[in-house]
Amino acid sequence: MDILKKVPVREQEPKIRATNFDEVCIGYNIEEAKEEASRCLKCKNAKCREGCPVSIDIPGFIKEVEAGNIEKASNIISLYSALPAVCGRVCPQESQCEEKCIRGIKGEAVSIGKLERFVADWAREHGIKPEMPIYKNGKKIAVIGSGPAGLTCAGELARMGYDVTVFEALHKAGGVLVYGIPEFRLPKNSVVKTEIDNIKALGVKIETNVIIGKSVTIDELIEVEGFEAVFIGSGAGLPKFMGIPGENANGVFSANEYLTRNNLMKAFDESYDTPIYKGKKVAVVGGGNVAMDAARTALRLGAQVYIIYRRSEEELPARVEEVHHAQEEGIIFKLLTNPTEILVDDKGWVRGIKCIEMELGEPDQSGRRKPVEKQNSEFEIELDVVIMSLGTSPNPLISSTTQSLDVNRWKCIITDEITGMTSKEGVFAGGDAVTGAATVILAMGAGKTAAKGIDKYLKMKEN
Amino acid sequence: MYKIVKKVSLASNIYLMEIEASRVAKSCQPGQFIIVKMDEKGERIPLTICDYQREAGIVTIVFQTLGSSTKRLAEYKEGEYISDFSGPLGCPSELVKESFEELRKKNVLFVAGGVGTAPVYPQLKLLKERGIEADCIIGARNKDLIIFEEEMKKVSKNVYVTTDDGTYGLKGNVNDCIKDLVQNHGKHYDLVIAIGPIVMMKYVSILTKELGIRTIVSMNPVMVDGTGMCGACRLTVGNDVKFACVDGPEFDGHMVDFDESIIRQQMYKTAEGRALLKEQEGTAHKSKNCGCSDK
Numbered sequence: 131m132d133i134l135k136k137v138p139v140r141e142q143e144p145k146i147r148a149t150n151f152d153e154v155c156i157g158y159n160i161e162e163a164k165e166e167a168s169r170c171l172k173c174k175n176a177k178c179r180e181g182c183p184v185s186i187d188i189p190g191f192i193k194e195v196e197a198g199n200i201e202k203a204s205n206i207i208s209l210y211s212a213l214p215a216v217c218g219r220v221c222p223q224e225s226q227c228e229e230k231c232i233r234g235i236k237g238e239a240v241s242i243g244k245l246e247r248f249v250a251d252w253a254r255e256h257g258i259k260p261e262m263p264i265y266k267n268g269k270k271i272a273v274i275g276s277g278p279a280g281l282t283c284a285g286e287l288a289r290m291g292y293d294v295t296v297f298e299a300l301h302k303a304g305g306v307l308v309y310g311i312p313e314f315r316l317p318k319n320s321v322v323k324t325e326i327d328n329i330k331a332l333g334v335k336i337e338t339n340v341i342i343g344k345s346v347t348i349d350e351l352i353e354v355e356g357f358e359a360v361f362i363g364s365g366a367g368l369p370k371f372m373g374i375p376g377e378n379a380n381g382v383f384s385a386n387e388y389l390t391r392n393n394l395m396k397a398f399d400e401s402y403d404t405p406i407y408k409g410k411k412v413a414v415v416g417g418g419n420v421a422m423d424a425a426r427t428a429l430r431l432g433a434q435v436y437i438i439y440r441r442s443e444e445e446l447p448a449r450v451e452e453v454h455h456a457q458e459e460g461i462i463f464k465l466l467t468n469p470t471e472i473l474v475d476d477k478g479w480v481r482g483i484k485c486i487e488m489e490l491g492e493p494d495q496s497g498r499r500k501p502v503e504k505q506n507s508e509f510e511i512e513l514d515v516v517i518m519s520l521g522t523s524p525n526p527l528i529s530s531t532t533q534s535l536d537v538n539r540w541k542c543i544i545t546d547e548i549t550g551m552t553s554k555e556g557v558f559a560g561g562d563a564v565t566g567a568a569t570v571i572l573a574m575g576a577g578k579t580a581a582k583g584i585d586k587y588l589k590m591k592e593n
Numbered sequence: 594m595y596k597i598v599k600k601v602s603l604a605s606n607i608y609l610m611e612i613e614a615s616r617v618a619k620s621c622q623p624g625q626f627i628i629v630k631m632d633e634k635g636e637r638i639p640l641t642i643c644d645y646q647r648e649a650g651i652v653t654i655v656f657q658t659l660g661s662s663t664k665r666l667a668e669y670k671e672g673e674y675i676s677d678f679s680g681p682l683g684c685p686s687e688l689v690k691e692s693f694e695e696l697r698k699k700n701v702l703f704v705a706g707g708v709g710t711a712p713v714y715p716q717l718k719l720l721k722e723r724g725i726e727a728d729c730i731i732g733a734r735n736k737d738l739i740i741f742e743e744e745m746k747k748v749s750k751n752v753y754v755t756t757d758d759g760t761y762g763l764k765g766n767v768n769d770c771i772k773d774l775v776q777n778h779g780k781h782y783d784l785v786i787a788i789g790p791i792v793m794m795k796y797v798s799i800l801t802k803e804l805g806i807r808t809i810v811s812m813n814p815v816m817v818d819g820t821g822m823c824g825a826c827r828l829t830v831g832n833d834v835k836f837a838c839v840d841g842p843e844f845d846g847h848m849v850d851f852d853e854s855i856i857r858q859q860m861y862k863t864a865e866g867r868a869l870l871k872e873q874e875g876t877a878h879k880s881k882n883c884g885c886s887d888k
């Protein structure tokens with residue numbers, strides 16, 4: 131064993147996995163996990179914890195893994211996170227916990243994410259469930275949205291004894307975890323559903339098919355239905371388009387639509403009713419995690435897939451692991467390229483895309499070198515599907531129907547950083563609805579902060 | 594789970610269902626829609642709200658069987674349950690927002706085509722409740738496809754029926770009837786509200802533009818979530834791209850790019866669904882390049 135290197139994790143072969151929706155990463159078995167755990171120095175002043183937005187006791191749980199006490203390890207993690215099997219899979223560990231890991235100074239960081247995932251999977255397979263809190267204070271709290279922010283906030287409040295109801299607009303709970311992130315990265319039935327069931331086991335009620343702002347407003351929840359506080363975790367679901375010619379042609383989709391059809395509605399499975407226009411040659415415009423997910427989904431549905439991104443590989447906002455997996459699977463990267471027009475046939479369907487080559491100029495406000503068009507470098511690619519993955523912003527449905535709820539100019543809800551309270555008393559918010567599109571663990575962190583804020587607020591009000 | 598408390602067959606291929614859904618019944622307004630999903634494997638099907646009983650917590654939908662999903666929904670029986678019923682979605686009709694005083698000054702003409710007759714009903718009913726009566730044209734391909742005529746008569750000033758083949762009412766399409774009312778019967782209208790097949794709404798809008806009558810249409814593009822998250826329902830209105838599920842479904846008929854919407858509606862429609870719609874639209878279906886005969 132090379133102490134400087136991570137214990138490699140088993141994955142499906144690229145050629146094989148490109149044709150199925152099973153999980154790419156197989157994960158550690160107990161021997162591998164123990165071996166990897168032994169690389170951890172169990173630091174007194176554990177830097178890794180500073181990198182984790184919910185400060186999981188990383189050396190604590192890893193010590194138990196090394197000793198083979200996986201149930202103990204699971205109990206430690208569950209003090210901090212309600213969705214460890216999810217985070218172990220989708221957290222950008224390389225820029226969070228693992229980035230700070232002392233082991234990483236010389237050699238590779240400890241595989242914290244893969245260990246966390248191992249523990250959570252083991253706990254699930256061995257039927258370990260969190261205990262229902264005995265103490266109940268009878269106070270009703272409404273949580274809007276069942277993504278990571280809402281679920282975490284609900285779970286935390288339930289543990290404190292609150293009577294929590296989560297309202298979800300879609301027919302299934304989970305937010306981006308069920309409609310956005312694909313099965314091959316995050317299995318829905320085994321992983322996501324179990325973690326949600328665990329939160330329900332704490333006594334949290336989930337009411338689906340309720341669109342806050344339409345079915346009922348926040349003001350009504352408080353005034354008519356008797357909720358004493360509200361947490362908004364409604365995410366940032368509104369897709370952007372480029373505004374180039376041809377964008378409304380048949381065969382142009384937002385990444386959200388393409389992914390929702392496939393993940394939430396299970397279009398890849400013939401026995402489900404929802405159709406998807408898969409495409410034979412597909413281009414995904416954008417370079418984030420969402421773009422990688424859309425591209426790898428199209429590939430699995432049988433298409434030849436391009437990623438079109440206007441900056442260079444270095445600037446790709448997606449996680450390194452995802453880019454690497456996409457390349458291995460045969461996705462073609464057209465970098466320093468920007469679409470200028472979607473070409474449409476005489477029946478209104480996509481037939482190709484016109485692009486222009488870019489080069490990197492001076493750094494812009496974000497510090498990244500700004501891409502500029504190269505003169506006379508236009509070219510065309512023949513295609514039948516274009517997927518736009520240009521980012522998302524918060525849906526104004528809630529802010530526009532709630533009195534005195536302040537938002538900024540990107541429609542993000544404004545909150546107090548310490549308590550999570552919005553401009554409206556008793557109403558809290560967190561996750562993508564506040565920050566704009568970010569990460570699962572940041573949303574969870576915000577849900578936790580707001581749960582504390584709500585508890586403090588209600589206790590203060592009592593006195 | 595949501596219970597089907599009543600199911601009625603209104604015409605060949607057209608069904609009415611009353612569904613127990615108290616949250617929707619409590620808050621819905623005319624012009625809004627819901628999304629049903631029958632079971633685990635079902636699609637999310639958008640359907641307009643046709644009536645509601647707030648106290649009893651019941652919402653009425655009327656749908657036409659086009660392709661596999663609507664046919665599967667039609668197989669459900671009274672007393673059975675569907676797994677999901679979410680809403681209300683979309684914006685209430687313009688009529689709901691307008692003041693009573695403003696409304697009373699207006700002569701409104703409703704134009705209903707085929708299954709679109711059902712969603713016109715709650716709007717007329719709302720006006721009637723406020724003491725305002727409007728005219729209404731119901732158009733269909735033949736007599737068998739006329740629905741809701743009796744109900745409409747109770748809430749409208751005049752009901753005019755047209756059929757393409759002349760088996761009932763006037764022979765011709767709804768546009769022939771509008772022209773006849775305005776040009777030969779001295780009728781004056783300030784507002785037309787047209788709900789029906791997209792091709793009908795397109796041609797009504799072309800005519801009312803010539804006649805100078807402001808026109809509202811209810812668009813029904815392909816949808817997935819119905820909450821503004823996927824963009825499947827986008828359409829062009831004037832110079833803007835709008836999402837029908839959150840910005841609509843009602844729009845100014847003189848601003849909508851119907852040809853683009855007609856093409857977009859073909860995206861997922863099955864061959865059987867297209868064939869049926871084409872037949873339904875009858876003489877209103879004049880478009881040469883809507884793509885209904887290919888792809």
Ligand SMILES: Cc1cc2nc3c(=O)[nH]c(=O)nc-3n(C[C@H](O)[C@H](O)[C@H](O)COP(=O)(O)OP(=O)(O)OC[C@H]3O[C@@H](n4cnc5c(N)ncnc54)[C@H](O)[C@@H]3O)c2cc1C
Nearest residue numbers: 275277278279299305306310342365561562568569570573
């Ligand atoms: C395709 C994709 C891949 C991603 N990959 C990663 C990754 O690898 N790693 C990572 O860390 N992050 C990733 N992210 C980002 C991450 O998923 C989000 O940052 C996170 O889910 C935000 O959580 P949230 O709880 O704030 O909102 P969401 O997960 O968006 O949940 C919001 C929920 O609220 C519901 N809702 C909205 N409005 C209403 C309303 N009016 N009434 C009732 N309910 C409502 C929505 O339906 C939704 O279920 C990815 C995102 C996408 C789209």
Ligand SMILES: Cc1cc2nc3c(=O)[nH]c(=O)nc-3n(C[C@H](O)[C@H](O)[C@H](O)COP(=O)(O)OP(=O)(O)OC[C@H]3O[C@@H](n4cnc5c(N)ncnc54)[C@H](O)[C@@H]3O)c2cc1C
Nearest residue numbers: 639640641656657660661662663813814815861862863866
């Ligand atoms: C806001 C709104 C309100 C509607 N109200 C009603 C109503 O009150 N009564 C009613 O009978 N129908 C209504 N429709 C149309 C109804 O949703 C479609 O008829 C239904 O989805 C067809 O599904 P199918 O699988 O049976 O047909 P198929 O032809 O097999 O359709 C396959 C696909 O095409 C799409 N599609 C087909 N026809 C339509 C259409 N007309 N509009 C939008 N998408 C379509 C669907 O997304 C579906 O996935 C409404 C649509 C919208 C968007």
Ligand code: SF4
Nearest residue numbers: 182217221226227243
């Ligand atoms: S939750 Fe995320 S950041 Fe925290 S330890 Fe786990 S993988 Fe690392």
Ligand code: SF4
Nearest residue numbers: 170171173178231232
């Ligand atoms: S910093 Fe690295 S080595 Fe130290 S405790 Fe954390 S994971 Fe272990």
Ligand code: FES
Nearest residue numbers: 819821823824838
């Ligand atoms: S149906 Fe998805 S945005 Fe309108």
